[in-house]
Amino acid sequence: MTSKKTLILEAALELFSTKGFSATTTRDISNTAGVSEGLIFRHFINKEGLFQALVEKNDFLNNILFKPILELEHPKVFLKQVLSIPFQLKGEQFSLWRMIYSQQWYRDDFFQKSMLPIKEKIKKVFKNLIHEDSDAEAQTFFLILDGIISSVLMLGAAKTFPVFENILRKFNL
Amino acid sequence: MTSKKTLILEAALELFSTKGFSATTTRDISNTAGVSEGLIFRHFINKEGLFQALVEKNDFLNNILFKPILELEHPKVFLKQVLSIPFQLKGEQFSLWRMIYSQQWYRDDFFQKSMLPIKEKIKKVFKNLIHEDSDAEAQTFFLILDGIISSVLMLGAAKTFPVFENILRKFNL
DNA sequence: ACTTTAATTGAGTAATTAATCACTAATGAC
DNA sequence: GTCATTAGTGATTAATTACTCAATTAAAGT
Numbered sequence: 293m294t295s296k297k298t299l300i301l302e303a304a305l306e307l308f309s310t311k312g313f314s315a316t317t318t319r320d321i322s323n324t325a326g327v328s329e330g331l332i333f334r335h336f337i338n339k340e341g342l343f344q345a346l347v348e349k350n351d352f353l354n355n356i357l358f359k360p361i362l363e364l365e366h367p368k369v370f371l372k373q374v375l376s377i378p379f380q381l382k383g384e385q386f387s388l389w390r391m392i393y394s395q396q397w398y399r400d401d402f403f404q405k406s407m408l409p410i411k412e413k414i415k416k417v418f419k420n421l422i423h424e425d426s427d428a429e430a431q432t433f434f435l436i437l438d439g440i441i442s443s444v445l446m447l448g449a450a451k452t453f454p455v456f457e458n459i460l461r462k463f464n465l
Numbered sequence: 466m467t468s469k470k471t472l473i474l475e476a477a478l479e480l481f482s483t484k485g486f487s488a489t490t491t492r493d494i495s496n497t498a499g500v501s502e503g504l505i506f507r508h509f510i511n512k513e514g515l516f517q518a519l520v521e522k523n524d525f526l527n528n529i530l531f532k533p534i535l536e537l538e539h540p541k542v543f544l545k546q547v548l549s550i551p552f553q554l555k556g557e558q559f560s561l562w563r564m565i566y567s568q569q570w571y572r573d574d575f576f577q578k579s580m581l582p583i584k585e586k587i588k589k590v591f592k593n594l595i596h597e598d599s600d601a602e603a604q605t606f607f608l609i610l611d612g613i614i615s616s617v618l619m620l621g622a623a624k625t626f627p628v629f630e631n632i633l634r635k636f637n638l
Numbered sequence: 639a640c641t642t643t644a645a646t647t648g649a650g651t652a653a654t655t656a657a658t659c660a661c662t663a664a665t666g667a668c
Numbered sequence: 669g670t671c672a673t674t675a676g677t678g679a680t681t682a683a684t685t686a687c688t689c690a691a692t693t694a695a696a697g698t
Contacts, residue, residue, distance in 0.1 A: 314487035439612015
C-alpha cells in the first residue's frame with residue numbers, strides 16, 4: 293500500500309466518522325489528506341468504493357479482535373469479555389466502528405457482518421447457561437451490548453465506563 | 466398552518482428520517498410534497514430551518530407524551546412507564562425520533578433537550594429507591610433506555626418487544 | 639368591489655459536487 | 669538502461685446543490 297493511499301484512507305475515516313458519509317465531500321478528503329482529488333478515484337473508483345475499503349478494513353481488524361474472545365470456553369468469561377469490547381476500541385478501530393454504526397441508520401444491507409459470529413455464540417452460550425426463555429435473555433444481552441456500543445462511540449469510553457461493572461452484575465457475570 | 470406547509474413538513478420528515486439530513490435534497494422534498502421548491506424557502510428560510518421546525522414539533526409532541534409520565538408518584542411505576550416509551554412511538558413521532566437520533570452522531574449541541582426532564586427524574590428516583598451507588602444505577606438505566614430506543618427506531622418495535630419484560634425484571638420493576 | 643397581504647410558482651444562479659481525462663513522475667522487471 | 673506499469677496531478681466536466689427572485693394567484697380585510 294502506497295503512502296498516499298493510506299493518507300486518503302485516514303482522511304476519509306476521520307471525516308466519515310465525524311461529519312458522516314454524505315456530508316463529507318471528496319475534495320474535503322483530498323484536502324485533508326494533502327493529495328490531489330483525482331487520486332481518490334484512481335485508487336477507489338468512487339466515493340462508495342472508498343467507504344467499502346474502510347468497511348473491509350474494519351472486518352479485518354474485527355476478526356483479530358474477536359478471535360481470542362470467540363475461543364473462550366467459559367461462558368461467563370466469554371460474555372464478560374464481549375461486554376468489554378466497546379471499551380477496548382481505540383484510535384482507528386474506534387473511528388471505524390463509529391463510521392459504521394452511524395451509517396447503519398441508512399444502510400439496511402450490512403448490520404455488522406463481522407459481528408455475526410459474536411451474536412451467534414451469545415445465543416449458544418445463553419442456551420447452555422440458563423434454561424427458561426434463553427432466547428429472550430440472549431436478545432436482551434445483545435440489545436444492551438448494542439446500546440453500550442452506541443453510547444461509547446457517541447460519548448467516549450470514559451463517560452460510560454461506570455456502567456460496565458453495573459451491567460455485569462445484572463447478568464450475574 | 467397552510468396545507469402546503471404541512472405537506473413540506475411531512476415530506477421532509479419522511480426523507481430526513483430514512484435517508485438522513487445531508488443525503489436529502491430540497492428538490493427531493495419538494496417533489497415528494499408535490500410543491501414548488503421555492504416554497505420551502507419562503508416558509509422555512511433554509512434547509513436547516515426546516516430541520517429545526519421538525520425538532521420543535523418533536524419537542525411539542527414530547528411534552529405531551531412525557532407530561533403524564535413525569536407526574537407519576539410511584540417510582541417503580543414511573544421507571545416502567547419510561548422504559549415503555551420507545552414502544553409507544555407511532556407514525557409521525559416515531560419518524561421524528563428516528564430523524565433526531567440518527568442525527569445525534571453529528572450534532573453535539575442537542576442531545577434531546579426535551580429528554581432532560583425524564584433523565585433528571587430518573588436520577589432522583591434511583592436516589593430514593595436504592596442507596597448504594599444510585600448514580601451508577603441511574604446512568605445504567607438511562608444507557609439501556611437509550612439502547613432500547615436506538616434499537617426500536619432502527620429495527621421497529623415488534624422485533625424488540627420481547628426484550629422489554631426481560632429488562633423490567635433486571636431492574637426489579 | 640377594491641386593496642393589501644400572503645401563498646405559490648418556476649425559471650434562474652452561483653457554487654459545489656462526484657467523477658473524468660490527458661498528462662507527467664515514479665517504480666519495478668528484465 | 670529500457671520499457672511497461674503504476675502512482676499522482678490538476679484542470680475540466682456535466683450534473684446537482686441550496687437558494688433567489690420576479691411574476692402570478694389566492695385570501696383576507698374593509
